Amino acid sequence: ADGGFDRSYLLHDHDRYFAPQKHELDDRTLKAVKPGSGYYNSKAISQYAIDFLKEHATKCPDAPFYCYLAFLAPHFPLQALPEDIARYRDRYLEGWDVVRKRRWERMRKMGLVNCELSPLEPDELPSWNLSAEQLRKQIGPGEADRAVPWETLTEEQKRFQATKMAIHAAMIDRMDREIGRVLEQIAEMGAMDNTVIVFVSDNGASAEQIIRGDKHDPVAEPGSAASYLCLGPGWSSAANAPFRLHKHWNHEGGISSPLIVRWPKGISGKDELRHNPCHFIDILPTVLDLAGVPSKEFQPTDPNAPPLPGKSLAPAFTKDGSVNHEFLFFHHTTNRAIRVGDWKLVAKGEDGPWELYDMKTDRCEMKDLAAANPDRVREMAALWQKTEDQFRKQAGPAPTKAQ
Structure with a gap:
């Protein structure tokens, strides 16, 4: 894409999981995908990555590679394969209060957090969200516009909200399976032990509730191509547990996300936790460090630009507390x-x-x-x-x- 990679598949359509209208292969525009063709973008992204890796293994098997996968899932709209939704259909009928509290308790037991569970904040919403009246009119009476106690919802709202979370979980499940397919390809290449795998999410879960793309058909099956649903603040609060608020805010619920690193040849520890606060600005210096390239060679040439602010996370691969930012x-x-x-x-x-x-x-x-x-x-x-x-x-x- 734009000269940065040898091969690339690029989605310009973030509103259609099943039938993107704008996408590119190696910067060349592809035909719009027709609904019902069997396309699903998480599967497409992984398949292109697998094809690129196979090509690399054939043409230059002894050369290193850098592969970047940016999945759209589970960003809105909530759209997932029916068989994936079926696995989670009734999983979340207990509601976001129960799920949120259980996740917090599990994280405390694992030593991931040591704080109390933050309260729901029903009045904190993105300013561009559709109003409660608009949501009911365009989506239906099952929609809920705020993170309120689960017991205050109607039975229709509980069922609809549980279905939305089931779709969200299905999207993550499918992404997980597709990442697994890519890892299987790396293993087939004999490169798994010396490949650094970094898994990270860009921000906390979103409380946004909007409708874009092809709009929302209220009689369509939730999660299908004709539906346009968002997770909403209730389940977003559960997904971000135990932290406060959501994507868009700079409280921990908005900016905290997982960072998981696997590198058998370079990391001797397994299932170990690091407490170093880090940021996306650290990814580039880390990659350069692992590749043996001095970061000073990549400082910006624009005199108005600040120097690269990140730090290599490589020292944290062996020792906790070894990376510190000013x-x-x-x-x-x-x-x-x-x-x-x-x-x-x-x-x-x-x-x-x-x-x-x-x-x-x-x-x-x-x-x-x-x-x-x-x-x-x-x-x-x-x-x-x-x-x-x-x-x-x-x-x-x-x-x-x-x-």
Whole structure:
């Protein structure tokens, strides 16, 4: 894509899992896919990757390779194969409160988190979401616009919401199976032991509820190509448990995601946890480090551009706590955050007050310490603004409030 890879399959259509209208192979436009053709984009992405890897093994078997798979799943719209949905059809009838609490308890038992379960925040919604009235009119009476206690929903809402989560789970299940097919190909090439596999998600689950693409047919089977559904804030709160809020916000529910690394030849530990905070800015320096390329060779040539801010995560492959950042900076739409050590400063919107949390003891962000630490707030806010100004020199004006 755009000269960055030898081979590429690129989707420009994020609203149609079964029949994309815009997609490319090696930068050449492909024909639009007709509905009912058997296409599903998670399967297509993995198959193209497998084909590319087979070609590599044939043409240059002794050369290293870099393969990047960006699955659309489980981003909205919720669309999945019927046989995958069937596996989860009644799994979530117990509701998001029960699922959320159970996941939090399991994570505490595993030592992943040490904080209390954050409360639901029904009044926190993306400003561009469809209203409750619009959702009922365009989707039906089973839709719910807020993260409210499960017991307050009608029986029709409970069934419909459980079906949406079943579709979401089916999408992840299929993606998992397709990743497995790619790994099987790598194993067939005899490259599994010395291949670094990094699995990561781009953000927390989304509370957005909108309708795009071919719109939504309320009489169509949920999860089919004719439906256009979103996970919604209730299940998003469960998916992000135990953290607060969702994608779009810079609280932990919006910015925390899994990072799993497998490299048998280079990582001796197995099933070990690392506590190093890291960021997508670290992926490039890590890849360069593993390839033996000095990162200084890839510094930007634009005089207005800040230097590459990330750090290689390779030291963390062998020792916990071995990667440290001076700070981590966040700015999504108008939401802001900065983390320095165990301290995190975060704000909702361009005018929202700064909140301060100790991530070591309160990663669920329930005890705001801003009032008790005014000097720390001022210092971290100044660092956030300095970094924002530096990036604005290259990136242009700051984003306006989303409509």
